[in-house]
Amino acid sequence: MSLAHMLLLTVAWPLALTALVAATLAWRHGRALVAQRSSGRYVMPPGLAGDWSYRGRVALWLSAPLPALAVALALPESTLILDWWLLGGVWQLDGVRRALLGFSALLWALAGVYAHGYLSGKARRARHGDQDAERDLQGFVLLWPLTLAGNLMLILAEDIASFYTGFALMTFAAYGLVVNAGSREAYRGGRAYLIMAILGEGMILAGLLWAAASAETLTLTGLREGLAVSPHANAMATLLWLGFGVKAGVIGLHVWLPLAHPVAPTPASAVLSGSMIKAGLLGWWQTLPLGLTALEGLGTVVMTLGLLAAFGAALYGVTQRHPKAVLAYSSVSQMGMMTALVGVGLLSPSLWPVLAPALMLFAVHHGLNKGALFLGVGITEHPPRWPGWLLWGLLVLPALSLAGALASGLSAKWVLKAGLYDAGWSGLVMLLTLAALGTSLLMARTLWCQAHAWKEAHRHGAAPAPLSMTLAWTLCALLAAAVPWWLALPEAPVGTVQAGELPPLGELPGLLWPVLLGAVLTAALVVACHLEPRLHTRLSRAERLPPGDLWQLYVRSTNVLMDGMRRGVARLANAQEAVQSTTTATGQWAMGWLTSLQRGEAWLRRWAVALMVVMIAGLWLALVR
């Protein structure tokens, strides 16, 4: 057992916990069944709600991401070879993976603690006999560590099979988390999530198979390097980019995000938007030939679509009324910026060594802050009895950070801007800065919606959030703001700006004006609405725009397509059945003919004597002559 086996434990531990939960359920189910053998009617066994107050069991369940956190913080760079696993496993911990693993594990850990408080109401209802609540609990408790295991596996994987396994495991298990509430909207969001995810999986599979087979490799590094020199590099890279783009919310493929996020339980939204969405980015990182070769065509498209997403999602997002929908659009917008940077990486390989650490900082910063923002949504719905300044201070902190005004956001922005300026991408810097204005507006909108929810909660006297929720949220907000200073991020080349460096004072105006402008614009709009009610009505008309924008269009066109296909297949099937019935009919006709032969035979038997007489007579005549 070498130290590298800790990597195996990272994934195995959440899987073992899933198995433990499943075994517990199976054991209780079996015992209940045996006990009811005589009673005849089947009654549901006692579920998991009863375990909610056992500290030891809860702590065990919450420990799922802890090995991963320990590995990210303490384990030196290492590689684990697993010969028996699938096509041969290679798991690795390097700079990029450590950063992603560390922030993902932390977010999952905090969201898990939050979830325990979030679901305590449901657990209480389940204990009083609410079967639906019990069902939701079981689904959540079982699928949470399973999704986590997938997420961690895909981060650590260096062999393609493990990577795809982790990706698929995470995607499919997360469906159960999305639809956990069991409402009609939840299933609608879940359907959008799953259909898009499966289309993505299909493209990923095609891209991986094509590229891996051409390069005759089993590892992601080999795939990337093989793709870089392949004559079909553009086509392969496009497939992979689109496939992972579903998860990363590339515009056009992003429709599931605003549909699935508002309906999922809040802790699930947090990890979905904070951590799982980054799997798409990691997918690009691991499979596209970033820093190896330039793909002009694809790079331009990627950058353009990324910027389009950054602006479009911000514009559409501010019309949303549900804070989680606004946050989902903000995720699309932020991922748009990251997409644009990936586009730069595709266009200019020499810039990648500088860009990569900056992009990783951006990703980690966005992941944790978005997680904190999502967790905050649940807090405003059940406000704790805290002084207002403290509560709102902690709510505003990640929002400001995401907009780039302070802490991790300011650092990320500075690192990126410095890197891009030095390489002569000032136009892009300008556009990204403008997009930050959109982020500020989205953040203002989120806080606005939350303020509404907060007031509502006070009016209805909503129960304050349990301690576990507030604790997890507070920690998340604080650690998110400080992320460049506690998490080991991949190092930038010497001479460039490192993660965690704050900009000199002279640079501040250039970095902060979008936030200030956003704040001013918001304030002006609020004041104007108060003064002029007609403006308010006109603006609220925009609020009717549904979340999920293009989804309805997709659904309708798919229905048309499927109808056509169904008719075509039905026609083929009819033709085949027609042939089959024709052969059956032919067979029956042949049998009928054979039967009629038998009748002829009966006729022969009846006239046998007469026929023989005739024959003998004929023979005699012939012989005589």
Add this chain to the structure above:
Amino acid sequence: MSDNPGLLLATLAASLLVAPVIFLLPERAWLARTAFNLGAALLKLGLVALMVWGVARGENYAFGFTVVEGVSFQLRADPLGIMFAGLSSLLWLFTTLYAIGYLEGSDNRKRFFGFFSLCVASTLGIALAGNLFTFLLFYELLTLSTYPLVVHRGTPKALASGATYLRYTVSGGVLLLIGVVALHALAGEVNFGQREVLADLGPDYHPWLIGIFVLMMVGLGVKAALVPLHGWLPQAMVAPAPVSALLHAVAVVKAGAFGIVRVVYDVYGIAFSFELGLLTGLAIIASFTILYGSLRALAQVDIKRRLAFSTVSQVSYIMLGISLFGPMGTVAGLAHLLHQGLMKVTLFFCAGNYAEELGIHRIDELDGVGRRMPGTSLAFTLGALGMIGIPPLVGFLSKWYLGMGAIQAGMPWVIAVLVASSLLNAAYFLPILYRLWFKPGPLEGVGEWPHEQRLGRLETSGWLLWPALATAAFSLLAGIFAGLPFSPLSWASLIALQEYLP
């Protein structure tokens, strides 16, 4: 050559001699029949395991005698045959266990188990046959011994589909017979593995050889359910669940697929088939079958019918793998022969469990079953996810190697077929999983089960539950531990290595 015939004959006898004994036992002798059946199944599994071990060490198992001048009966255990024999004996054990539970208390069990054993014995014979003549003998024995199983229920519907089954398979058999005789006339006796015989015939014979190949493909394609010869398969699902499981996973359908493998690899030889340009045609037909089967499955509302069309689609993966020239394609085709068997048998076991325990036959009746029968539903979920190709289940490995093989053979369009088929698989399996686990059902007070029975202490009778769980576990473990020796994938790689290295 007649080395080590004892083990070979004992294996064949273990299943062949069970049949007459079962026929001789009285109908009421449940215990004796069960003990005898299971004993034979275990014995056979052990013997095959011994042979697997032996073959891996390079030992020879062969037996043969001359029937008439120029025609001989040959049995031989080569890696390919022993692989199929292993699958057949493993699944025989589970299917027998399952059938014992399934047929509890029904009529004509003697007849059923007798023909069941005969059916498995012929599968073994097909696996171990050493030339086309021997293959044909067991192939036709399989056709005939399966008929009583298909019509076991004796309903008019069952009899009608039995008639369809015979019409298809007997016609296919005749074509195959003509092909074998023609080949015999052309080249004399060809033992499996003597690949140079046909290749040495010279270009004048090529049109004949192509014609014979097509004839034999059509003959074998009936059982392998290649579109448009698949019509009998969806109808044959009126048979009892264990029969369907056996039919789809190892016996009839697989016998056809295995026959195609034998003809391509061991009679014509893969290089010669490629030279004659036969593989591309096979690849196109297989691809069409894959897509057509999936599309048809999408429209079915009966669980077993949907599974049947899924078989049509999945078995063609084997043919597709074979038709991709290169070792990767071979690995894919051969590994899928085993993988598909494990997954499909699981799915049919589960479909049978739903029908027996709750009276469920249609997909829209499956709402909320996951809560009532979690074990069965877990097994079904694993089988279905494997079929879609989600790792770490075995279906993924097949798809991976098919993709690799496609590129190696210079046919990248096959990847598009694979992806389309995966998406279609997802489209017809995921709604079932959704109903199982996420829809509220009778336990939540929505509707009620069509016909609920309490068959056992657990969610259903243990005889029905454990085989399903075991095969599901196998299809998971064979994926996770694919890198270990003796996993289906490793064994298939071994064969591919022998096939391509002179």
